[in-house]
Amino acid sequence: MARSPARILGFLLTGCLVVVVPVLSARADDARSEEFFESRIRPVLAGTCFRCHGGQKVSGRLRVDARESLLKGGESGPAIDVNRPSDSLLVQAIRRRDDVSAMPPDRPLSPREVDDLTTWVNAGAPWPKGSAGFRSEPHWAFQPIRMTESPPARDEPWIRTGVDRFIVARMKAAGRTPAPEADRRTLLRRVTYDLIGLPPTPEEVKAFEDDRRPGAFERVVERLLDSPHYGEHWGRHWLDVVRYADTAGENSDHPVPHAWRYRNWVIQALNNDEPYDQFIREQIAGDLLARTGPPEQAARRIVATGYLAIARRFGHDIDKDMHLTYADVIDTVGKSVLGLTLGCCRCHDHKYDPLTARDYYGLYGIFESTRFASPGCEPSQMPRDLVRLPITGEAAERIQRIEAERAAIDARLKRLEAEQNGEITALGQAMASSADLLSEGQLPDATSATLTPVDGRSLDGRPVKLGEVIQLSINPRGNHGADSTLVELEIAEVDGHRRRWNVADLVNDLTAGNPHSDTYGHAGVWSFLDRQDGPRLLPESLQAIDGRRELHAWRQGDTPSVFVNTSARPVSVWTTLPARRFFAHPGPRGAVSIAWTSPMDGAVSIRGRIADAHPGGDGVGWRLEQFTSSEVSRHLAELGRRRTGITEALRRRTELEASRPVEPVAYAVAEGVPHDTRLQRRGEPADLADAVPRAFPVVLGGQKVRATQASGRLELARWLTDPANPLTARVIANRVWHWHFGRGLVATPNDFGTRGEKPTHPELLDYLAGQLVQSGWSLKALHREIVRSATYRQAASSSEHSPWYDAFTRRRLTAEELRDTLLAVSGDLDTRPGESHPFPPEATWSFTQHAPFAAEYETRKRSVYMMQKRNRRSRFFALFDGPDPNESTARRDVTTVPTQALFFMNDPFVHARAARFASRVRSAAPTDRERLNEAYQWLLGRNATEEEQAEALAFLPEYSALLADRPEPERAAAAWEAYARVLFGCNEVLYVD
Amino acid sequence: MLIKRTDAGIARRGVLRSFVAGSLLMPGILQQLLADEAGSSSPTDPLAPRSPHFPAKAKNVIFLFMTGGVSHIDTFDPKPKLVRDVGKEVKLDHPEIRNRPGYEHIFLKRPQWEFQRHGESGTEVSSLFPHVAGCVDEIALIRSMHTDHSNHYNATLGMHTGSFNFARPSLGAWVSYGLGTENRNLPSFIVIAPAQTYAGTQVYASDFLPGAHQGTPVVPGPEPVANIAPPIGGRRQELELEAMARRNRRHLARSHDDPMLSARVRSFETAFGMQMAVPEAFDLSRESEATLALYGLPRGGTQGFAWQCLVARRLIERGVRFIELIDTGSSGNWDSHGDMMDHERLARNVDRPIAGLLKDLKSRGLLDETLVVWTTEFGRTPFNNRADARGREHHSWAFSSWLAGAGVKPGVVHGETDEYGLRVARDPVHVHDFHATILHLMGLDHKRLTYRHGGRDYRLTDVHGNVVREVLA
Numbered sequence A: 001m002a003r004s005p006a007r008i009l010g011f012l013l014t015g016c017l018v019v020v021v022p023v024l025s026a027r028a029d030d031a032r033s034e035e036f037f038e039s040r041i042r043p044v045l046a047g048t049c050f051r052c053h054g055g056q057k058v059s060g061r062l063r064v065d066a067r068e069s070l071l072k073g074g075e076s077g078p079a080i081d082v083n084r085p086s087d088s089l090l091v092q093a094i095r096r097r098d099d100v101s102a103m104p105p106d107r108p109l110s111p112r113e114v115d116d117l118t119t120w121v122n123a124g125a126p127w128p129k130g131s132a133g134f135r136s137e138p139h140w141a142f143q144p145i146r147m148t149e150s151p152p153a154r155d156e157p158w159i160r161t162g163v164d165r166f167i168v169a170r171m172k173a174a175g176r177t178p179a180p181e182a183d184r185r186t187l188l189r190r191v192t193y194d195l196i197g198l199p200p201t202p203e204e205v206k207a208f209e210d211d212r213r214p215g216a217f218e219r220v221v222e223r224l225l226d227s228p229h230y231g232e233h234w235g236r237h238w239l240d241v242v243r244y245a246d247t248a249g250e251n252s253d254h255p256v257p258h259a260w261r262y263r264n265w266v267i268q269a270l271n272n273d274e275p276y277d278q279f280i281r282e283q284i285a286g287d288l289l290a291r292t293g294p295p296e297q298a299a300r301r302i303v304a305t306g307y308l309a310i311a312r313r314f315g316h317d318i319d320k321d322m323h324l325t326y327a328d329v330i331d332t333v334g335k336s337v338l339g340l341t342l343g344c345c346r347c348h349d350h351k352y353d354p355l356t357a358r359d360y361y362g363l364y365g366i367f368e369s370t371r372f373a374s375p376g377c378e379p380s381q382m383p384r385d386l387v388r389l390p391i392t393g394e395a396a397e398r399i400q401r402i403e404a405e406r407a408a409i410d411a412r413l414k415r416l417e418a419e420q421n422g423e424i425t426a427l428g429q430a431m432a433s434s435a436d437l438l439s440e441g442q443l444p445d446a447t448s449a450t451l452t453p454v455d456g457r458s459l460d461g462r463p464v465k466l467g468e469v470i471q472l473s474i475n476p477r478g479n480h481g482a483d484s485t486l487v488e489l490e491i492a493e494v495d496g497h498r499r500r501w502n503v504a505d506l507v508n509d510l511t512a513g514n515p516h517s518d519t520y521g522h523a524g525v526w527s528f529l530d531r532q533d534g535p536r537l538l539p540e541s542l543q544a545i546d547g548r549r550e551l552h553a554w555r556q557g558d559t560p561s562v563f564v565n566t567s568a569r570p571v572s573v574w575t576t577l578p579a580r581r582f583f584a585h586p587g588p589r590g591a592v593s594i595a596w597t598s599p600m601d602g603a604v605s606i607r608g609r610i611a612d613a614h615p616g617g618d619g620v621g622w623r624l625e626q627f628t629s630s631e632v633s634r635h636l637a638e639l640g641r642r643r644t645g646i647t648e649a650l651r652r653r654t655e656l657e658a659s660r661p662v663e664p665v666a667y668a669v670a671e672g673v674p675h676d677t678r679l680q681r682r683g684e685p686a687d688l689a690d691a692v693p694r695a696f697p698v699v700l701g702g703q704k705v706r707a708t709q710a711s712g713r714l715e716l717a718r719w720l721t722d723p724a725n726p727l728t729a730r731v732i733a734n735r736v737w738h739w740h741f742g743r744g745l746v747a748t749p750n751d752f753g754t755r756g757e758k759p760t761h762p763e764l765l766d767y768l769a770g771q772l773v774q775s776g777w778s779l780k781a782l783h784r785e786i787v788r789s790a791t792y793r794q795a796a797s798s799s800e801h802s803p804w805y806d807a808f809t810r811r812r813l814t815a816e817e818l819r820d821t822l823l824a825v826s827g828d829l830d831t832r833p834g835e836s837h838p839f840p841p842e843a844t845w846s847f848t849q850h851a852p853f854a855a856e857y858e859t860r861k862r863s864v865y866m867m868q869k870r871n872r873r874s875r876f877f878a879l880f881d882g883p884d885p886n887e888s889t890a891r892r893d894v895t896t897v898p899t900q901a902l903f904f905m906n907d908p909f910v911h912a913r914a915a916r917f918a919s920r921v922r923s924a925a926p927t928d929r930e931r932l933n934e935a936y937q938w939l940l941g942r943n944a945t946e947e948e949q950a951e952a953l954a955f956l957p958e959y960s961a962l963l964a965d966r967p968e969p970e971r972a973a974a975a976w977e978a979y980a981r982v983l984f985g986c987n988e989v990l991y992v993d
Numbered sequence B: 001m002l003i004k005r006t007d008a009g010i011a012r013r014g015v016l017r018s019f020v021a022g023s024l025l026m027p028g029i030l031q032q033l034l035a036d037e038a039g040s041s042s043p044t045d046p047l048a049p050r051s052p053h054f055p056a057k058a059k060n061v062i063f064l065f066m067t068g069g070v071s072h073i074d075t076f077d078p079k080p081k082l083v084r085d086v087g088k089e090v091k092l093d094h095p096e097i098r099n100r101p102g103y104e105h106i107f108l109k110r111p112q113w114e115f116q117r118h119g120e121s122g123t124e125v126s127s128l129f130p131h132v133a134g135c136v137d138e139i140a141l142i143r144s145m146h147t148d149h150s151n152h153y154n155a156t157l158g159m160h161t162g163s164f165n166f167a168r169p170s171l172g173a174w175v176s177y178g179l180g181t182e183n184r185n186l187p188s189f190i191v192i193a194p195a196q197t198y199a200g201t202q203v204y205a206s207d208f209l210p211g212a213h214q215g216t217p218v219v220p221g222p223e224p225v226a227n228i229a230p231p232i233g234g235r236r237q238e239l240e241l242e243a244m245a246r247r248n249r250r251h252l253a254r255s256h257d258d259p260m261l262s263a264r265v266r267s268f269e270t271a272f273g274m275q276m277a278v279p280e281a282f283d284l285s286r287e288s289e290a291t292l293a294l295y296g297l298p299r300g301g302t303q304g305f306a307w308q309c310l311v312a313r314r315l316i317e318r319g320v321r322f323i324e325l326i327d328t329g330s331s332g333n334w335d336s337h338g339d340m341m342d343h344e345r346l347a348r349n350v351d352r353p354i355a356g357l358l359k360d361l362k363s364r365g366l367l368d369e370t371l372v373v374w375t376t377e378f379g380r381t382p383f384n385n386r387a388d389a390r391g392r393e394h395h396s397w398a399f400s401s402w403l404a405g406a407g408v409k410p411g412v413v414h415g416e417t418d419e420y421g422l423r424v425a426r427d428p429v430h431v432h433d434f435h436a437t438i439l440h441l442m443g444l445d446h447k448r449l450t451y452r453h454g455g456r457d458y459r460l461t462d463v464h465g466n467v468v469r470e471v472l473a
Helices: A005-012 A034-049 A067-072 A089-094 A111-122 A162-173 A184-196 A202-210 A216-226 A228-241 A259-271 A276-292 A295-304 A318-338 A342-346 A357-368 A394-434 A503-507 A630-659 A713-720 A726-741 A762-774 A779-787 A815-825 A875-879 A898-906 A908-924 A928-940 A946-961 A968-984 B012-021 B029-037 B080-084 B152-161 B171-179 B200-204 B234-254 B259-282 B289-295 B304-317 B342-363 B431-441
Strands: A016-019 A134-137 A370-372 A435-443 A448-450 A462-464 A469-476 A485-493 A500-502 A526-530 A540-542 A551-555 A561-565 A582-585 A592-597 A602-612 A620-627 A669-671 A677-680 A688-692 A796-798 B060-066 B106-108 B115-118 B123-126 B139-146 B189-192 B216-218 B322-326 B370-376 B399-405 B412-414 B424-426 B450-453 B456-459
Touching: A034 A111, A089 A111, A162 A762, A162 A779, A184 A202, A184 A216, A184 A228, A184 A779, A202 A216, A202 A928, A216 A228, A216 A779, A228 A259, A228 A726, A259 A295, A276 A295, A276 A669, A276 A713, A276 A726, A318 A342, A318 A357, A318 A713, A318 A726, A342 A357, A357 A370, A357 A677, A357 A688, A357 A713, A394 A435, A394 A620, A394 A630, A435 A448, A435 A602, A469 A485, A469 A602, A469 A630, A485 A503, A485 A592, A500 A503, A503 A561, A503 A582, A526 A630, A561 A592, A582 A592, A592 A630, A602 A620, A726 A762, A726 A779, A762 A779, A815 A875, A815 A908, A815 A928, A875 A898, A898 A908, A898 A968, A898 B234, A898 B259, A908 A928, A908 A968, A928 A946, A928 A968, A946 A968, A946 B234, A968 B234, B060 B171, B060 B304, B060 B342, B139 B424, B139 B431, B152 B200, B171 B189, B171 B322, B171 B431, B189 B200, B189 B304, B234 B259, B259 B304, B289 B304, B289 B342, B304 B322, B304 B342, B342 B370, B342 B399, B370 B431, B399 B431
Parallel strands: B060 B322, B060 B370, B139 B412, B189 B216, B189 B322
Antiparallel strands: A016 A134, A370 A669, A435 A620, A448 A602, A462 A602, A469 A592, A469 A620, A485 A500, A485 A582, A485 A602, A526 A592, A540 A551, A551 A561, A561 A582, A677 A688, B115 B123, B139 B399, B370 B399, B450 B456
């Protein structure tokens, strides 16, 4: 039975150490004195040792919080032996003796501390009576969410939403008062950037200013939450947290062409206000949810697991460093969903939080039991294990029809092939039983030979009946690989019509058929046979060999084959093939045969010559035979009919494959081989301890994976979003607050552990987290609660955050907002969603650590759609504190450096946008005064003031006067472009109040 | 142009004055630059100069990185026994031959260059580095370097960030974070490289440290720093900046002198100064023939390691805190698998320039406050799968690096490898130790130079690193 996480937390968790110090009476500085203990011993035990031995953790099962604990000791035995004090493990450890683990592990105690502890142990380790042990308080973050009543309303008229009650209570307690409400224009600009990452358009400004009915601001909020740009902006926040990138990050930084589907899934999920718990579950186990959920949701749910698949890859051969990729996944899951630095437990128990290496490997087993799509790497370039996405609707029906027809074709093929095999066997038997050998011989390398009859046979005036077969076979001899053989063969009718059948006649249209008709219109006279596994017709016709279109062939694989040079010139390929000739090439294991089926009754003379066309090999052998059984030609003809049927079926099959709608694939995960994994000591995959059952961290409930036939991701997804787990809701509520106000109620949004900051407003955080859960995990409801608050609507006075929220905090635009703004105001922004990037086709990939993937792709779409590399960060994003694509980014730094100013002054992107903006503004109105207002409306949502008008109207002519040598229209345009850059560079544009 | 060109050697204060003296515009620039000069700085300025943890002679670093893995046994680590035992089969469990077909048997391969003693210290250096050999009395040579990984990517990342897998702040970013910088007209950390080395931009990234500490990449050529050359300059740009500054100052007054806003106003003034300071720093036209000859740089040259070294000296003069020079990119470098003779081409590219840099710094008194570091990511194997193989493979077990200049004990050799240069035999120096020593020379305690990120205090040396006291003066 799963225990309630909250209950376990109640007694397992400890956090902030409280040392209860009794009243001391001053006595001699003696090792037995209470004062010595309290002033010299307790501070070391409590301040240094307790951290790992008795606080939230009990390393080595040793506790240092009481004398008995020390005497009892831990895994290594008693820490103190009062009978042999100097042999005590504690003394040995702090003296860092060779045979014991040195303590503390990271740095030695000071010599005085060592002396004090030794003296104390020697004195029998007296623990003063009445001196309490050490107590600890539970860490706040692991406590259940408490939905306290809102504080009693104070300053009632000011309050707009529940948020304000908590804020005003704290503010008043600190003797502070709220800032006045920001003006409408400021508020509109603030909330527009905040919710969609773009500036309000002049029309939106006007509409808001004209809307004097109550609820105007709330209507703006609804409009923005409904905008498709909302998901693009807030999706980017989440992509920061999950360290999204379009490359894998291994040594050659392979592109990940399908990652964009996950990026767009995030955007779409936020636009749809998908419940946050479901949002998380789908990212952890969407593929498993897809199995049982509605079919139309299946594809997007599989895509959602891109959250896991986009994990960073490491090293040269990424399969060898998957332990680092799992570390990256655990670190990201820990930070993004739980606000815990789980990654710290790879090598050792967490130094500060109640998380252990066993917890880490319990999760590790879940991910190791999962099959991650693989991006490819230097030794293995192609991606693999991409997940095929199910498709629905018309395309699905088409695929169904195609599948049905293909199944029918496959059945027909199977039948034809069985029949063909029967014919092959029969033909072989017929040949064997009726062969009359006319000529045979060996052709050494680089020689030629004329066909001469064997003893007792003649090649002249041989009687033939209709349907009898004469066959020339070329066999391999030794190394078959260099045995292109020139064949000359003529069969001439002795009397009657004196017709002639010559292989040279086949040069013009060899590939017309196999069997092939003669020049007199008889069908099936010539057949070309592979003799390696029974006589079968050479199946494949080729219109070019090695790209040489003069060469045509029939072949089976590379060889055996017959081929012709149709050109009037010799063709140089692997050897020089003379013009207008017929060639044969035996197979490695058998002959190639040219069979002539007689179309008449009569007598023929046979003339022939064969020559090694590719000197340097071992030569070939030949046999010329006549088959007197009419069965031979009958089976040859049957074989030809089957062959035609098979060829036709295969052609149709290829056609069907080509017409099949391309099934999209996702860079996602699937179930792998379920298993528990062994703990890696010190994070070394080669140093394995016992297997750890797959489980949720103990501190969060410690539930074990019960599904033995599954990875456990589905269970993990549920544990993460179980309302009894207080972290998930708190962490996302805090993130949303952080992204609205520039600082979280917990200032370390990725770290809710004991090393993170404590919440400034714990009740408010729980209120928001509780509201979130109660609203069905609606993030949009949470936005409403926050942005409609009076707290949010205060005027800004500084970019320095006030802990009392008695003003709004000014903030700089992010890198994305800056770029998108410049594109938007200049009319250059392509607002359509981005999809895939123009990566080179996978078949061409050959990225190495010497020549890694390093392309840059231009786009005019919103910045969230730009291609982000892991190993070569874009200069623009590096310059303006963009996200780190290698590690979860909880908050963007804001640095102000002169190279950013150089960007505004000189970058071609800024100059191009300024030119477009200037021309847009100039064409919008006839006078400079009106144009100025237009420009100010776009960038700042207001008209220019009188002072600004005056300055600008002085600037424009002064600037244009510097261009006296240019024609007037050019001067005016240049001056306006310059003024556009002036405005772009203004703090009022770059910062949001 | 209103800029008055300065003669080399004029004090920086003078340089700054001269940039803006002629400009009647941008009021506040001069005042601000000089104020920065004087050390006053706003608390929002991450690059403000900061005191080291303890007094140190070194103020600046020039970090010379040779990409691809320089063979220690052919350059700075003589192994006479390797010459004698050439062709002898050895048995080793070496990462580069493990499970590698064709490498079931390996044989010792002799160095291809002769070693000689040099200087008063008598340190042996091979004929690959004749000019650097002439400077051995300035150098503390470490023959016992070792690293964690024999892949270029990981070893290069490790040498730059102390992390062999994960993206972490680079050494230069840590130094910038620890000490700030003195000349706000130039970035604190500049990386001059003709092409990206292994691991791309990560080798000079600030990662979780504030972005101001990231390396500014400079590609040798006519426009070395991005956006430094104004497409519209002169009076027209001044007019724009003036109009912008006026608006921003008014906005600042309305915004209660928000320090973040004023920092940005100042950043434009600094950028304006940079537009002049950077080209001036990179303009070698006033360098004497003798100086150019010292580095082996033809007059007018804007590329090659000689150019990089001479520019580095000029940047040092102008107060740049950390300059990294990378000789080659991730291909065509010291990775001589095919033929060790390629080392000659690569050594020729850097040997005279490095010697020139050391001599030039010394003659100008700058070596007393500048630490020069020379290193690569790993060494090369003393063996191959045939005794007559022309190349050598990657070798993480041992390689050589050296330090010179401020705070460094000159003319010493620290550590040694075994008779074949396979393993470190005495006084091993891991990359973390090397980093700890560099920080120490800068007056920074590698254990105290920390940054809180993701719930823990990070440092360049992770939980490792010991200062190599033997190379300290």
